[in-house]
Amino acid sequence: MTLILWTALGYLLGSIPFGVAITRVLGLGDLRQIGSGNIGATNVLRTGNKPAAFATLLLDSGKGAIAVLLARHFGGETAAMLAGGAAFLGHCFPVWLGFRGGKGVATFLGTLIALHWPLGLIACGVWLLSAVISRISSLSALLAAALSPVFAWAIGRADLVLVSLFMAVLIFARHRANIARLLDGSEPRIGRGKP
Template sequence: MQWAALLIGYLLGSIPFGLLLTRAIGIDIRQVGSGNIGTTNVLRTGNKGLAAATLLLDAGKGAAAVLIGRELGGDMAGILAGTAAFLGHLFPVWLKFRGGKGVATILGITLAAAPLAGIIALAVWLGGALATRYSSVGGMLAALSCAGAGWALAGPAWGVHLAGMAALLIIMHRDNIARLRAGTESKIGQKAR
């Protein structure tokens, strides 16, 4: 059952909702702003509704993977399915393994693993983004809080997997980190540079 959970999790995670939603209105999100398929870049199209839908669907696929995995084989299968969904979002087979950065997906996974941990991470994400006006800072802080709150509220196995996801998420933000250091990172509501 764990192999089934891994496969289902990966396939769910690899659905590129940002690309599909923007394509439905005639835009290829990979040609907009940073070229990323996630919520922040979808917001750069000016369509807040599509950005909100991308956020919810990307979080939803992470949560769904965990819940399906648990149904198939208990908590460990849920952990594996959630991890696979995260990897599917970052490296989707449909897009030559070039996906998003995983913020919404890790939030959804954490919400399904331990709802209170997910709420804490969501609050950290919103607080970090609002305080700094940098979506990337809010996302990286949220990922770190997913690992900490997940460990405390869902247990060490979840904590270890979420810490691994957080580390990979931060690596995926390496260009953002370089722009933050250089003072060229785009703020929320600003066009990507």
């Protein structure tokens, strides 16, 4: 019952649509009608409001981290992994938005950092290096997600392979349209609108 409780709480925490709330409070419009329609920080950046995008990034990553840290403190490591995975799932399929959410990249990174900070920082490093070189957010996210289970195994955290693989598979599924645009060369670069 304890594990079920932490999974449910993680999901509800992850379901909070911070990007939608921030853009609405700041009078920037309905985020779901802007750019890609995604509720994450990259799409908030398309409003031209960098502080709002940064706040969304922090809050979306923070909800994954908080879910992990609370569950670990009160329920142990298994509860932490379940809560983190559930928070990520909640961001992608939030109950508050009819299960139509974001792509989960910030929540994925926040969850990994809280679960095992070296693995999380490696994933962030992969994202950042790719973003600097390619200027394509989706490509950076896909690389970070794909490599996270590999790095989890390489650093001796086999227990984190499954949770990182779960998040990676879902990130790829949520990026189907981005992958198609990457293949045909039409994927927008960071800071630019969708063509």
